[in-house]
Structure formats: structure tokens, C-alpha cells
Amino acid sequence: MTDLAESPAPPVAASAPCPSPAVAAGRSLAETTRARNAWIEIDIEALEHNLCALRAAVGAGCETVAVIKGNAYGAGIEGVAPVLEAAGVERFGVAWVSEGVQLRGLGIRRPIIVLGHSFPEDAPTAVAHDLTLTCHSLGLGHALSAAAVRAGRVARVHIHIDSGLHRDGVSLDEGVALAEALRDLPGLAVEGISTHMANADEPDDSFSDAQAALFRAATERLPWVPYRHTANSATALRRAGLRFEGVRIGLALHGILPSNTPGPALRPILSVKARLARVSDIPEGDGVSYGLTWRAERPSRAGLVPVGYADGWSRHLGNRGEVLVRGRRCPVIGRVMMDQFVVDVTALPAAEEGDEVVLLGAQGGDAIRADEVAEAAGTIPWDTFASLTARLPRVFHRAGVVERLTGG
Numbered sequence: 001m002t003d004l005a006e007s008p009a010p011p012v013a014a015s016a017p018c019p020s021p022a023v024a025a026g027r028s029l030a031e032t033t034r035a036r037n038a039w040i041e042i043d044i045e046a047l048e049h050n051l052c053a054l055r056a057a058v059g060a061g062c063e064t065v066a067v068i069k070g071n072a073y074g075a076g077i078e079g080v081a082p083v084l085e086a087a088g089v090e091r092f093g094v095a096w097v098s099e100g101v102q103l104r105g106l107g108i109r110r111p112i113i114v115l116g117h118s119f120p121e122d123a124p125t126a127v128a129h130d131l132t133l134t135c136h137s138l139g140l141g142h143a144l145s146a147a148a149v150r151a152g153r154v155a156r157v158h159i160h161i162d163s164g165l166h167r168d169g170v171s172l173d174e175g176v177a178l179a180e181a182l183r184d185l186p187g188l189a190v191e192g193i194s195t196h197m198a199n200a201d202e203p204d205d206s207f208s209d210a211q212a213a214l215f216r217a218a219t220e221r222l223p224w225v226p227y228r229h230t231a232n233s234a235t236a237l238r239r240a241g242l243r244f245e246g247v248r249i250g251l252a253l254h255g256i257l258p259s260n261t262p263g264p265a266l267r268p269i270l271s272v273k274a275r276l277a278r279v280s281d282i283p284e285g286d287g288v289s290y291g292l293t294w295r296a297e298r299p300s301r302a303g304l305v306p307v308g309y310a311d312g313w314s315r316h317l318g319n320r321g322e323v324l325v326r327g328r329r330c331p332v333i334g335r336v337m338m339d340q341f342v343v344d345v346t347a348l349p350a351a352e353e354g355d356e357v358v359l360l361g362a363q364g365g366d367a368i369r370a371d372e373v374a375e376a377a378g379t380i381p382w383d384t385f386a387s388l389t390a391r392l393p394r395v396f397h398r399a400g401v402v403e404r405l406t407g408g
Contacts, residue, residue, distance in 0.1 A: 027402045032395055037306040038274035039408065040388060041361070042075050044398045046267035048087050050255050053264035055088075058236055062243045063090035065113065065229060067250035069099060074312070074385040075254065075270050076394035078406045081108050083396075084253075093248050097122045100131040113158060113192070115248075117168065123147040123155070132156040132191060136170055141182045148187030157182060158192035158227070161218050163211035165198040172214055176221045183224075192227035193218060197242075200234035201258035208235065212242055234258040256370055256381050268370070270385065271361025272313075272392070275354050276325070278304040279345060288342050289334025294319055303330070303345040305357050308338045312387035313359065314377035317341070321376050323357050326350070327364020360384075 033039055055064055066089045072080035077099070081092065085108055092108065094100050095116040103112055113132045120143035126133050127147040135141050135157040148155040159179050160169035170178060179190050195215045197208045215230055228244035236247035238261055251258060255268040282288065282300040303325065309315045318335040323343050330343040345351040360368050370381040377384065393408025 029395065029397055029400050029402060032402050032405065033273070036275070036393065036408065037277065038272075038311065038392055040074075040076070040392050040394045041271040041273060042079055042394055042396045043267070043269050043271075044079075044083055044396055044403060046255055046269040047080065047083055047253065050253050050266045050269065051084060051087050051089065053266060054233075054236075054249055054252055057264045058243060058247055059240075063246035065089075065091045065093045065246045065248045066253060067093040067115070067232075067248050068103075069093065069095035069115070069250075070386040071388075071390070073250060073254060073382065074388035076396070076406050077102060078106060079394055079396035079404045081106055085110055091246060093250075097125055097131060097133075101125065101129050104129045104131075111156075115160075115194075127151050127153055127155050132158060134158050134160050134168075134194070135178070135182065136160070136168070138178060138181055141178070141185055141188060145185040145188045153187065154189050155187060156189045156191040158194055159190065159225075161193065161195045161215055163195040163214040164207065165196050165211075167196070169195065172218055172221075175218055179222050179225060190222075190225055192229065193222060193225045194229045197230065197232065197235045200232055200238065201260055203260050205234075205238065205260075208239060208242070212239075232258075234261045237261050237263045251382060251385075254370070254381075254385060268361065270370075272307070272359040272388070273361065274305050274307050274357045274359065276303045276345075276351065276357060277306045277340070277353065279351055279353060280304075287334070289318070289337060291335060293335055294333040298346075300344060300346045301349070301351065302333065303343045303351055303355075303357070304340055305343055305359070306340050307359060307392075308340050309336055310338045310389065311392050312389045313341070314379065314384070314387065316377040316379075317373070321359075321373065322368065323359050324363040324366055324368060325355055325357050327366060329366065 066084045071077050091111045093113050093115050097114055100112045100114050118133045120140050123143035124147045144155040159175050161175045162169035182188055182190050199205050199207050229246040230242045231247040233249050233252035235242050255266040257263045280302050282296045282302050284296050284299050287295045307313045315336045321332040322329045326348055330345050333344045334342050370384050374381045374384045390407050394406045396404040
């Protein structure tokens with residue numbers, strides 16, 4: 001058994017330096033995006049503001065575990081993670097070991113919890129990169145112990161209790177037995193215990209009471225485990241009694257409060273933009289896009305937007321979504337295609353090739369919000385963000401001055 005309190009954090013394996021941005025810092029957004037078909041903008045100041053506001057809302061003595069799985073919910077892990085670490089985030093949460101390795105490659109030094117499933121074969125990589133795995137089996141524990149002993153390090157693990165979501169983790173009794181067994185393995189430290197709420201953002205979240213009771217039973221039976229975490233963004237803001245040592249914040253860092261969740265004033269960090277690639281006339285009666293599901297009821301003008309479902313823009317937004325062009329809402333007409341979709345710009349006679357199109361974000365006095373895009377697509381903001389693919393370059397800026405460009 002390894003005493004966690006006396007064990008120094010193992011050194012992180014050496015990693016390659018973070019690649020240089022594709023453009024020099026200091027260029028303006030307008031200059032950087034002038035000749036791009038489409039891109040994503042990430043407002044660094046908004047991200048820092050959201051973190052500060054959420055930490056104030058949660059209160060002192062509770063760590064922020066910044067959950068940046070899925071490429072930081074589509075925002076781009078290369079730009080988001082260093083900003084959050086510099087702003088004082090205590091820990092990071094990812095889904096896969098490979099995401100943790102990517103963070104270490106970016107130079108991230110803070111503790112990283114792998115919240116998802118890992119195989120025993122992942123143990124050497126996890127130890128080499130100082131990743132804290134969520135351990136669900138004694139087999140994984142033995143593999144981590146062996147890898148840690150060989151490396152002369154300490155492998156930290158968390159145990160996830162399935163308190164009713166029935167997604168991952170182990171039962172109460174299994175979790176207690178597993179923790180006690182892992183406690184006796186050399187080179188291994190059971191650092192944490194966790195669970196996840198099933199209906200944290202529902203109008204009636206009373207099932208969280210039953211889950212909390214089961215989790216507290218686990219902590220009473222494992223009083224020697226020092227770190228407890230149960231709360232996602234909604235639970236962290238709605239239930240102060242479930243914050244424990246750390247809260248897992250994901251969506252709220254984007255500036256979006258979960259449904260039915262009061263909280264501090266947050267600022268959206270992510271915008272999706274493009275430029276009109278073509279403006280053409282559509283005769284009355286003619287159709288647009290595959291299947292000709294939209295037909296012009298009058299002579300119309302159509303603008304081609306070079307973004308499609310290959311970029312993560314949902315096909316379900318066909319004939320349902322809207323964009324902003326010259327500060328005015330324009331409806332999506334016809335089906336969203338792999339690489340583009342079409343919008344009706346008849347009401348904008350001056351619209352022309354190169355005009356900026358806002359798919360998500362603000363333009364003029366209006367804004368397209370993530371929740372309305374998600375509703376139109378029949379999904380949730382998490383899906384809207386996480387679906388955005390790497391083909392869209394991410395432009396990280398502070399007050400309109402570019403600090404980093406990734407992809408594209």
C-alpha cells in the first residue's frame with residue numbers, strides 16, 4: 001500500500017513542445033479570416049471570465065475540474081487547455097487516455113483524470129504520462145501497479161460508483177471492495193471516488209437525492225479516500241451539498257448554462273463563421289439542394305455557405321436553421337450537404353460573395369445561440385459543440401487580436 005499523503009507527485013514524462021501557431025500572434029481577426037471559407041472563433045477573454053465567475057459561484061475550497069473531452073467540446077483542446085491552466089484550473093478531465101496524452105504533449109502539468117474506460121494495456125502509457133485513471137477492475141489495478149513499480153512512480157486512481165445512471169462505474173459494494181483491494185497494491189494510490197447525476201438539469205432533479213445518499217454511503221465506508229467529486233455544471237450550481245472537493249465543469253465554460261440551472265452571467269466563447277461562396281438567382285418554382293426539398297415561391301436569391309455536415313453542421317438544420325448575413329437572419333433552404341448549404345438572401349439585394357455569415361454567434365444587433373441551433377437540429381448544445389470537426393480552423397483571439405490558430 002502506498003500512502004497518498006506522503007507520496008510526491010511523480011514526474012511527467014518529457015513531451016514534444018507545442019507546435020507553433022499557423023499565424024504570428026498579433027494579427028487581427030479580420031486579417032486572419034479574410035480569405036477563409038469557414039472558421040471557428042474562440043474568445044479567450046470570455047473563457048477566462050466564465051472560469052472566474054463559476055469559481056466564485058462554487059466558492060472557495062472546491063477545485064475546478066475542467067472537463068475538456070471531445071476536443072474541449074469542439075472548441076479546440078490546443079488553445080483551451082493552456083488558457084485554463086494559466087488561469088488556475090486545478091485539474092482536467094478527459095474521456096480517453098489518448099486525450100490525456102495529448103494534454104501532456106501540449107505541456108499541461110496539472111493533474112488529469114481519465115473519466116472514461118481504460119484497458120489494462122493502457123497502464124504503461126497512463127503511468128508514463130502521469131494520468132489518473134478511473135479504475136473499474138482489479139485487473140486494471142494490477143496492471144497499473146506493475147507499471148508504476150517498474151517506473152518507480154505512483155499511479156493514482158479514482159473509483160466511479162454507479163449510483164443510478166447505469167452508464168459506467170461499479171456498484172456500491174463492488175466499489176468498496178475494489179478500493180480496499182487496490183489499497184494494498186504497491187505503487188498504487190486510491191486518490192478519489194466519484195459518481196454522476198442522471199437528471200441534474202431536469203426541472204425535477206429529485207433523483208439526485210437518492211444518488212447522493214448512495215454516494216455518501218460509499219464515502220462513509222471509504223473515509224480514507226481523500227478526493228470526492230459528483231457534480232457536473234448543473235449539479236455544481238444547483239446543489240451546493242454535492243460539490244465536495246471538486247466539481248467537473250464542461251458546458252458552462254463555453255458560456256452556456258445547462259437547462260433549468262440558475263448561475264452567474266456567462267459569455268459565449270465560441271462562434272462559427274463562414275463567407276458566402278456564391279450568390280445566385282433562383283427562378284420561381286426551381287428547387288435547391290439534394291432532393292429539391294425547397295422550391296422558390298417567387299424569384300429568389302440564394303447564398304452558398306461553405307460549411308456542411310463534414311464540418312459537424314447538422315443535416316437536420318436543412319429547411320430549419322438560420323444564419324446571420326449583414327446583421328439579418330436568413331433561413332437555410334434545402335438540405336445541408338456534406339460541404340455546404342444554401343440560405344435565402346432575397347431580402348438582402350446587396351449580399352455578395354465574401355460576405356461574412358454567422359452560423360453561431362453575434363453579428364450586428366442579433367445573435368444565433370447554441371441552444372436555438374440545437375433545438376432546430378433536435379439535439380442539445382453539447383452535441384452542437386462537440387460535433388464541430390477539425391476541418392474548421394480554430395482562431396483563438398483576445399479582443400479581436402489573434403493569439404493562436406490551429407487547423408485549417
